[in-house]
Amino acid sequence: MTETVLLARDKWLKPDGLMFPDQAVIYFAGIEDAEYREGKVDFWDDVYGIKMHVMKSLVLSEPLVDVVESKAICTDVVPVF
Numbered sequence: 001m002t003e004t005v006l007l008a009r010d011k012w013l014k015p016d017g018l019m020f021p022d023q024a025v026i027y028f029a030g031i032e033d034a035e036y037r038e039g040k041v042d043f044w045d046d047v048y049g050i051k052m053h054v055m056k057s058l059v060l061s062e063p064l065v066d067v068v069e070s071k072a073i074c075t076d077v078v079p080v081f
Contacts, residue, residue: 030075031068040064 009019044055 026080027077028080029073029077031072032074033068033072036068036072040066 005019013019041056041059044052044059046052
């Protein structure tokens with residue numbers, strides 16, 4: 001479906017035109033990925049030689065929105081709305 005939307009956009013949308021979705025679904029899922037965690041959370045243990053481990057608690061308390069590999073999903077995927 002994405003491909004057809006992009007083709008229509010490229011063919012008929014004016015150069016300064018905008019496209020807005022008429023619907024969307026957001027999904028929640030729990031993940032476990034050691035390599036991902038190392039890059040996003042454990043990174044704060046040593047930031048270019050500076051110990052910033054106090055940032056880890058802040059990073060863990062904030063929600064994270066990102067794209068991950070499907071193999072990292074370890075819970076049911078639940079549609080929110």
